[in-house]
Amino acid sequence: MATTTTPVPRKTNRIGLEPAAYKGSRSTLCAGCGHNAITERIIEAFYEMGVEPHRVVKLSGIGCSSKSPAYFIGSTHGFNAVHGRMPSVATGTLLANRTLLGIGVSGDGDTASIGIGQFVHLMRRNLPLIYIIEDNGCYGLTKGQFSATADRGSVLKNGVVNDLAPIDTCALAIELGATYVARSFSGDKKQLLALLEGAIAHRGTAMLDVISPCVTFNDHEGSTKSYSYVKDHDEPLGEVSFVPFFRDITVDYDPGSTTEVTLHDGSRLLLKKLEGGYDPTNKVEALRVLSESHDKGEVITGLFYVKTGQPNFLDLLNIVDEPLATLPESRVRPPKRVLDEVMESLR
Amino acid sequence: MATTHVAPIESDIAPQSDRVVNDLSIQVATVNGSGSQSSNMVLLRSLFQMGIPISGKNLFPSNIEGLPTWFTIRASRHGWIARRKEIDFLVAMNPETAEEDVRGLEPGAACVYAEKLNLSRLRDDLIFYPVPFDQIVAPVCPDAKLRKLVRNMVYVGVVARLLEIDMGEVERALRKQFKKKVKAADLNFKAVLAGYEFAEKNLEKRDRHVVERMNANTGKILIEGNAAAALGCMMAGVTVVTWYPITPSSSLCEMLISYMKRYRMDPETGKATFAIVQAEDELAAIGMVIGAGWAGARAMTSTAGPGISLMSEFVGLGYYADVPGVIFDIQRVGPSTGLPTRTAQGDIISTALLSHGDTKHPLLFPASVDECYTMAIAAFDLAEELQTPVFVMSDLDLGMNYWMSDPFPYPDKPMARGKVLDAEDLERLGSFRRYKDVEGDGVGYRTLPGTNHPAAGYFTRGSGHNEDALYTEKGELYVRNMDRLNRKFETARRTAPGPVIEGAGRDIGLIAYGTSHWATMECRDQLAREFGVETDYCRIRAFPFADEVAAFIHAHHRVYVIEQNRDAQLLGLLRLTLPPQGGEACRLRSVLHYDGLPLDARSITDSIMTQEVGN
Numbered sequence: 005m006a007t008t009t010t011p012v013p014r015k016t017n018r019i020g021l022e023p024a025a026y027k028g029s030r031s032t033l034c035a036g037c038g039h040n041a042i043t044e045r046i047i048e049a050f051y052e053m054g055v056e057p058h059r060v061v062k063l064s065g066i067g068c069s070s071k072s073p074a075y076f077i078g079s080t081h082g083f084n085a086v087h088g089r090m091p092s093v094a095t096g097t098l099l100a101n102r103t104l105l106g107i108g109v110s111g112d113g114d115t116a117s118i119g120i121g122q123f124v125h126l127m128r129r130n131l132p133l134i135y136i137i138e139d140n141g142c143y144g145l146t147k148g149q150f151s152a153t154a155d156r157g158s159v160l161k162n163g164v165v166n167d168l169a170p171i172d173t174c175a176l177a178i179e180l181g182a183t184y185v186a187r188s189f190s191g192d193k194k195q196l197l198a199l200l201e202g203a204i205a206h207r208g209t210a211m212l213d214v215i216s217p218c219v220t221f222n223d224h225e226g227s228t229k230s231y232s233y234v235k236d237h238d239e240p241l242g243e244v245s246f247v248p249f250f251r252d253i254t255v256d257y258d259p260g261s262t263t264e265v266t267l268h269d270g271s272r273l274l275l276k277k278l279e280g281g282y283d284p285t286n287k288v289e290a291l292r293v294l295s296e297s298h299d300k301g302e303v304i305t306g307l308f309y310v311k312t313g314q315p316n317f318l319d320l321l322n323i324v325d326e327p328l329a330t331l332p333e334s335r336v337r338p339p340k341r342v343l344d345e346v347m348e349s350l351r
Numbered sequence: 352m353a354t355t356h357v358a359p360i361e362s363d364i365a366p367q368s369d370r371v372v373n374d375l376s377i378q379v380a381t382v383n384g385s386g387s388q389s390s391n392m393v394l395l396r397s398l399f400q401m402g403i404p405i406s407g408k409n410l411f412p413s414n415i416e417g418l419p420t421w422f423t424i425r426a427s428r429h430g431w432i433a434r435r436k437e438i439d440f441l442v443a444m445n446p447e448t449a450e451e452d453v454r455g456l457e458p459g460a461a462c463v464y465a466e467k468l469n470l471s472r473l474r475d476d477l478i479f480y481p482v483p484f485d486q487i488v489a490p491v492c493p494d495a496k497l498r499k500l501v502r503n504m505v506y507v508g509v510v511a512r513l514l515e516i517d518m519g520e521v522e523r524a525l526r527k528q529f530k531k532k533v534k535a536a537d538l539n540f541k542a543v544l545a546g547y548e549f550a551e552k553n554l555e556k557r558d559r560h561v562v563e564r565m566n567a568n569t570g571k572i573l574i575e576g577n578a579a580a581a582l583g584c585m586m587a588g589v590t591v592v593t594w595y596p597i598t599p600s601s602s603l604c605e606m607l608i609s610y611m612k613r614y615r616m617d618p619e620t621g622k623a624t625f626a627i628v629q630a631e632d633e634l635a636a637i638g639m640v641i642g643a644g645w646a647g648a649r650a651m652t653s654t655a656g657p658g659i660s661l662m663s664e665f666v667g668l669g670y671y672a673d674v675p676g677v678i679f680d681i682q683r684v685g686p687s688t689g690l691p692t693r694t695a696q697g698d699i700i701s702t703a704l705l706s707h708g709d710t711k712h713p714l715l716f717p718a719s720v721d722e723c724y725t726m727a728i729a730a731f732d733l734a735e736e737l738q739t740p741v742f743v744m745s746d747l748d749l750g751m752n753y754w755m756s757d758p759f760p761y762p763d764k765p766m767a768r769g770k771v772l773d774a775e776d777l778e779r780l781g782s783f784r785r786y787k788d789v790e791g792d793g794v795g796y797r798t799l800p801g802t803n804h805p806a807a808g809y810f811t812r813g814s815g816h817n818e819d820a821l822y823t824e825k826g827e828l829y830v831r832n833m834d835r836l837n838r839k840f841e842t843a844r845r846t847a848p849g850p851v852i853e854g855a856g857r858d859i860g861l862i863a864y865g866t867s868h869w870a871t872m873e874c875r876d877q878l879a880r881e882f883g884v885e886t887d888y889c890r891i892r893a894f895p896f897a898d899e900v901a902a903f904i905h906a907h908h909r910v911y912v913i914e915q916n917r918d919a920q921l922l923g924l925l926r927l928t929l930p931p932q933g934g935e936a937c938r939l940r941s942v943l944h945y946d947g948l949p950l951d952a953r954s955i956t957d958s959i960m961t962q963e964v965g966n
Contacts, residue, residue, distance in 0.1 A: 058807060061646070061800040073810075074822070080808040081800035083645060083672075085638070086664050096642025096650065097593045099626040101801050104646075122638070125631040324622040328590035329647030331800055333766050334861040335624050336588035338614045338651075340761045346582060346610070347758040351574035 008095045018054035018250055026051045028078035031340035033068055038190030038231075039138045039215030043075045045193065046107070046136075046203075053248060056216060061097055061104045065090040068145050069138035075221035088119030094133050095317075102318045103328035105204070106133040113143045116152035116171045121279060123173070127180035127209055129317040134210045135182075137173055137191075140218035141229035148221030153213075159226030173213045174308055178287055183208035183311040185290070186303065189234050190216040198246040198273070199215045199307060205249070207268035208316045215303060234303050237296035241293070243276035243305030265310050275307060284310050355719045355851070355868060355890070373403050373428035375439040375560040377510065380452045381957075382445050384416025385591060386500030389539070390507050391422040395753060397516050398426050399573055402566040406432035406869075408752050408949055413598070413692045419448045426562060427813050432755070434949040435872035439560055440514070442506050443470060444484075453477070461558035463509055478558045480550075482509055482891040487549050491541045504539045508546025513554065515561045518547065529714055550885055572756055576749035577653075579720040581607035582759065585615060586652060589677075591643035591650040593636040595658060598691050599747035600681035603653040633658035634667025637665040640676040640740075644669070645811060647771065647799035649731050653679035656698045659705065666740050667706025670836070671813045673786070673795065675734035675741075675769070676858050677727075682746040693947025694747035699920035702742050703894050707898035708814065709833060713843045714742045714894040718868035720754045722892075728762055729848060735769035737843055738794055746915070748866045748949040770796045774804040782806045785820040786832060793839030840895055847893035850900050854887035855919055859959075860907035864891040864921060866949065867913045873952035874913075874959070882960060894924060901929050903940060911959055913942040913952055 016022055026047040031040050050060065062082035064070035070090070071080045085093040094108045115123050115137050126135065141154040150158070153173065154166045154256040177185045184206045188196040196214060203210035215234050217223050223230045228237075247253050249270035257264075257274060263284060275284060283289055290309040297304035324331070376800060377394070381387035388409070395407040403426045412418035425435055437457050443449040443464040453462060458476040466481040484505050492501040504525075511521050522540055529536035580603050584592070592611075594604040608627055615624050630636040636652040643650035651716045654662065659680050669676055682698050684690035701850050703709055713733060715726045726743055734741040772783055777798070783806065783927045786795045795818075798807040809820040816832065863871040868890055880885040889903040904925070912922040919941040926939065944950045 026581065057805075058801060058803045058805075063642075078808070078810075079805050080799075082808070082810040083642070084810065084812045085641070086668050086813075089634060089638045089665065092630070092638025093540050093642035093645075094643070095628070096591060096593070096639035096648075097633075097646040097800060098642075099628065099639065100643040100646035100648035100650070101799070104801050121631060122635055125635065318626075320626070321626050322622050323626050324617050324620060324624055327647070327801060328624065328626060329643075331588075331590065331624055333588060336590060336615070337586060337762065337766065342614050343582075343586065343759065347572055350574050351570075 017051050019056060021051070021053050021054070021057070023047065025057055026077050026081070028073075028075040031072070031075045033071065034220050036219040037068070038140065038218070039069055039072050040075070041190040041193075042136065042138055042196070042216055043072050045196045045200055047076045048197055049204060052197075053201055053204045054250070055105060055204060059105050061106050063090050063097065063106060063108040065110050065114040067111040067114045067143065067241070069109055069216075070114060072138065073107075073109050078299055079118045088114050088117070089122055090114070090266060091119070091122035093127065095129070095131055098131060098133065098318065099321075099323070100329040102323055102325075103327055108133055108135045110135065110137050111151070112137055112139040112141060112153040113151040120152070120171070124176065124180055127177045127182040127211065130181050130183055130208045130314060132207050132209070134200075135212070137213045138216040139173070139213050139229070140216050140222050141227070142218055142222040144218045144221055147234055149280055150325040155228040158228045161221060161224055169256070172294055173300065174211065177209070177211040178290050178309045181209075182211045183314045184210035184307070185309040186211070186307045187213045187215070189238055189303070189305055190214055191231065191235065192238070192305065195240065195244055195305065198244040201246040201248065202271070202273045202307070204313055205267035205269045205271035206310070206312070208311075208314055237301065237303045239297065239302040239304045241275075241304060241308070244307055245274040247272040247274065265312065267312060273307065273310070284308065355722065359430065359646040369559060370561055370573055371531065371559045372561055372563050373426055373565060375426055375441040376435040377424040377442065378438040378452070378550060379422045379442040379506070380445045381420055381422070381503060383411055383414055383420040387422065387444070387503045390503040391424070392528050392753070392838055393504075393507050393524045394510060394516070395424050395541075396527065396573065397511070397520040398424065398562060398964045399568055399755065400524060401517055401562060401564045402568045403428065403562060404430045404432055404567050404755065406434070406754060408434055408748065410948065411692050413688065414609055419445050428565060428567075430567065431873045431876075431952070434951045436951045436953055440510070440558070442510060442833060443468065444503065461513070461560065463506060463513070479508070479511065480554050482506070482546070482549065487545050488542060490685065491545045492538060497538070501539060501542045502931060503849040504542035505546035508543040508548070509550045509554070511543070512547045512550035513556060513558070515563070517564065528769055545608050568755060570758065572632055572758055573753050574720050574754055574756060575602065575751055576717070576720050576723040576745055576921040577603035577681065577751060578606040579723035579756070579759070580727045580743065580745065580750070581610055583724035585610045586762055587649065587728040587731040589649045589651055589731065590625050591639065591648040592625065593630045593639040593650070593652050595630050595633045595636050595654065597655045597658050599683050599751045600655045600658070600679060602654045602751065603679055603681065619954050626933055627696065633661040634665065635660040635674070639677070640678070641665050641674050644676040644734070645672075645674045645755065645800075647736070651677040651679065651731075655681050655683050659698055659702055661762050665708045666712065667708060667710050668813050669740040670710045670712065671708070672811050673738040673797070675738050677730045677734050677741055677743065679743045681708065681750040682744060690947045692747070694866070694915065694949055695945060695947065696744070696746055696867065696919070697945070698744065699914075699916065700918075700923055702744065703924055703930070705785060706894040711840060711895075712740055712742055713737065713847055714744050715848060716744050716864040716892055717749065718890065720749070720756045721759060724759045726848065732767040733843070733847060736767050736794070736846065737839055738769060738797060739839065744865060746866055770794055772796050772798050774802050774807065776806040777802070777806045784814060784818045785809045786835065788835045788838065791838065792842040793835050793837070813889070844895040844897060847895070847897070849897040850903070851901065852888065852899060852903060854885075855906070857885050857887045858908040859884065860884045860903055860910040861886050861888045862891060862903070862910055862921075863913040865886070870950040870952045870955055871913050874955040878959065881956070884963070893919070896925065900925070904929065907938065909940060910938050911940050911942050911962070913950075913955055915944050917943060917945045919943060
C-alpha cells in the first residue's frame with residue numbers, strides 16, 4: 005500500500021538558508037557551560053537576521069570562550085589568535101576588508117586582564133565589531149583562577165576570596181566610546197537573542213558582556229557568577245524586543261513606557277521602560293545605573309547605552325568602499341610618473 | 352651599476368702638495384633644538400650639488416632640546432661615504448662639548464669656533480678660526496627669539512668661505528631646505544652671507560682642505576633610508592599600515608603617510624586606497640598586521656628592537672598559521688634610556704628566531720637607500736608568496752641619515768600575491784586543503800575571509816592543525832606541519848635576494864651586510880693599498896642564507912664577518928644554519944663594532960690586520 009507523506013516545509017530564513025547553515029563543529033566545552041548557550045543564541049541571531057554566512061568573520065583570543073567561534077557558522081573564516089589580543093587582529097581584518105561583519109568572542113580574563121589594553125583601544129575606536137565577553141569571572145581553561153571581573157567577596161572552590169573590586173567592562177566600554185553596550189545572561193534566551201540581533205544591525209562597536217557560568221570551576225555557593233546567584237540577582241533594565249528591518253511589523257506600544265531605537269540597517273529595538281524610566285542614549289545615566297547596581301549587589305542586565313549615527317573607525321579612516329585586500333594593482337601601485345615626480349624632488 | 356657599488360672614482364683633479372681637494376670630514380658640534388640640522392643640510396646639499404660624493408651622519412641625543420649633537424659630513428672624491436673617525440674640520444658651537452671635541456682632533460685639523468669659547472688655548476697643533484657669532488648675527492636678525500636658530504647659519508657661510516664651497520650652490524641648497532618659506536630663506540641666507548663676509552675679511556686660510564666641483568653625482572638623489580623604504584612600500588601596493596612611534600623608525604611611517612595622502616587617494620571618490628593606523632603599542636601594531644595579512648591585505652608595520660621584542664608572540668602565530676606581513680626593524684642600540692638614538696645591527700639573532708617554539712623568519716638586509724626601496728617591494732612579494740612574516744633589517748644609520756643614490760627603478764614585475772583561491776577557483780576545484788603542500792614548496796593555498804563560496808572558510812589556529820586546518824593535537828600531524836614549514840624556509844632560501852660577491856680565489860674573504868657594507872668596501876681598499884692584502888667580498892642580503900654564502904665561506908681560508916654588534920650575531924647564525932662541512936669554526940672570524948656610531952673603515956682594517964698576525 006502506497007502511503008503519501010506531506011513533506012514538512014523546511015524552516016528557512018529570508019535568504020533561504022536553514023539553521024544548519026549557521027552551525028559549526030561540535031562544542032568541546034563542558035556540558036552545561038554557559039558559553040554553549042551563547043553559541044546557540046549567536047547561531048539563532050545570524051539565522052534570524054538572514055546574514056550571508058561568508059560575510060561573517062569570527063575572531064577570538066585564548067580561553068574557553070575563545071574556542072567557541074569554531075562552534076558557529078563553520079563554513080566561514082575564523083581566527084583563534086593569541087591571548088588578549090583579538091581586538092588588534094579584528095581591527096586588521098576589518099581594515100583589510102570593511103565589507104565583513106566581524107564578531108569577536110572573548111572571555112573575562114582575555115578581555116579584562118591580559119587584554120585590557122587592546123579592549124580599551126578597540127572601544128575607543130568604535131570599530132564596527134560585535135564584541136562578546138563570555139564572562140564567568142574565572143579562568144576556566146587553567147582551572148578556575150579568578151579573573152578581573154570577579155566580584156569582591158566571591159569565593160573560589162578552594163576557599164580563596166577575591167578582595168578586589170571587579171572591572172565593569174560595560175562601564176568602561178561606555179566611557180571609552182563603544183556605541184552599543186549591553187549586559188546579559190547566558191540563561192536569558194529572549195533578552196540575549198534580542199541584544200545579539202540588535203548588535204548585528206548596529207554599525208559600530210557593540211559590546212555585550214554576557215554572564216556565562218563556569219559549571220566546573222565557578223558554579224558553587226559563594227560564587228557571584230553561578231547560575232543560582234545570577235538568577236537570584238538578575239535585575240533586567242526592562243524588556244528588550246527586536247524588530248528586524250525586513251519584517252513589516254507594527255508594534256503597538258505606549259510611547260510613555262517604551263523607548264524605540266532605530267539601528268543602522270533600519271531594524272528597531274523596543275526597550276520597555278521600568279518604573280522611573282531609563283534613557284539608553286544617556287551616557288551619564290548608564291554609568292550611574294551601573295555604579296548603583298554594584299552598590300546594591302545586583303546583576304543588572306539589558307541595553308545600557310546605544311548611540312546610532314556615530315561615525316565608526318572605518319568611516320573616520322575614509323577608506324574606499326571595496327575591500328582593500330583585493331584592490332587591483334592599478335589602484336594600489338602608482339604609475340611611473342609618480343615615482344619620477346618624487347625622484348625629481350629629491351635631486 | 353648598482354647603487355651599492357663603490358669603486359675608487361678616477362678624478363682629474365691634479366694633486367697639489369699644499370691643497371687637499373675633495374677629501375675631508377667635517378664635524379659640526381651643536382646643541383640640539385638650535386636649528387643646526389637645517390644648517391648642516393645646507394652644507395651637505397651644497398657639496399652634493401657640486402658633484403662631490405658625500406655622506407651626512409647625524410649623531411644626536413635622545414632629547415628634544417639642549418643636549419649635544421654632532422653632524423658629520425664626509426666628502427670624498429674617491430666615493431668613500433662611510434663614516435670617517437678622523438675629523439679634518441671641526442665647527443665647535445657647543446660650549447659643553449667644545450673642549451672635549453677639540454682634544455679629540457688629530458694634529459693639523461682645523462677648528463672653527465665661537466670666539467668666546469677661547470678654544471685656541473687648548474692646543475697648539477691645530478688651526479683655529481675664531482668667529483664672533485653673536486656679533487655677526489645680531490645685525491642680521493634683530494628678532495632675539497629667532498637669533499638662536501639663525502646663528503647657526505653663520506657657520507655655513509664661514510665654512511663655505513674657508514673650504515671654497517660655491518655660494519650659488521649654498522643659496523640653492525638653502526632655498527630647497529626652506530621650500531616655500533621665502534622670508535625664512537631670505538633671513539637665513541643673510542646670515543650665511545654675513546658669515547662668509549666675516550671669514551673673507553678676517554680669517555686667513557691656513558688649513559689645506561678645499562672643495563672643487565666634480566661630476567660624480569649626475570642624476571643622483573639624496574634621501575634617507577626610511578623615506579626610501581616608505582616609497583618602496585607605497586610602490587609595493589601596501590594597503591594596511593600600523594605603527595607605534597619609536598626612534599629610529601617613526602619617520603618611515605610618517606613619510607609613508609605623506610606619500611600615501613598625496614599619491615594613493617582614489618581619484619574617483621577621493622577616498623583612501625589604504626588604511627594607516629597609529630596603534631596603541633607594538634603588540635597591537637603587529638596584531639593588526641597579522642589580521643590584515645590574514646584577510647588578504649598587503650600589511651606592514653615599522654619598529655625598532657624594543658618593538659620587535661613586543662611583537663614576538665604574534666610573529667610566532669604568523670609563522671605557525673602561515674600569515675603574511677612585512678615588518679621593518681630600524682635597528683638601534685638596546686633597551687630603554689641611553690643610546691636609543693645610536694645605530695647598531697643588534698637584532699639579528701633575536702629577529703631571525705623571534706618567538707616561542709620552533710620559529711625562524713626571512714630577513715632582508717638593505718645596505719643602501721636604493722635597497723630600502725627595492726627590498727620593501729621584494730618583502731611584500733616574499734611575504735605573500737611564502738605566507739609568512741618577513742623582516743626588513745635596516746638601521747638608524749641607514750634609516751635616518753641622508754644618502755646619495757641613483758634614482759629608484761619603477762617595479763619591473765607585477766605584484767606577486769601568492770597562492771590565493773577566489774570563489775571561481777573554488778567552484779572549479781570543488782574544495783581546497785589549507786595546509787596541504789601541493790607543489791612541494793611548503794606553501795599551501797589560502798582563501799580570504801569574505802570569499803563567497805561554501806568551501807572557502809577555514810579556521811585559523813596556532814600550533815594544532817592538520818592539512819585541512821582542523822584542530823588536532825596529534826604529534827605526527829604536528830611534525831608533518833613543522834616539516835612543511837621547513838620546506839617553506841628552503842623556498843625562502845632560493846627566492847630571497849642572494850648575496851653580492853666580488854672577487855674570487857683569494858685567501859681572505861670578507862662578509863658584511865647592511866650598512867657595514869660601506870666601511871667594508873673602503874677597508875678592502877685600505878688593505879690592498881696599505882698592506883698589499885687582497886680580499887674577496889660577500890655581501891649577504893637575506894636570511895636564510897643562499898647556498899652561495901656557504902660556497903664563499905668554504906672557498907676561503909679565512910673569512911672575516913663584519914658586523915655592528917658585540918656578540919657576532921650573523922656569524923652565530925651562519926654557524927647555526929650552514930650545512931656542516933669541516934673547518935668553518937677556524938675559518939670564520941669576527942670584526943665587531945658596537946659603540947653606537949656608524950662603522951668606519953679604519954676600525955675594520957685595524958681589526959683584520961691585528962688578527963692577520965700569524966694568520
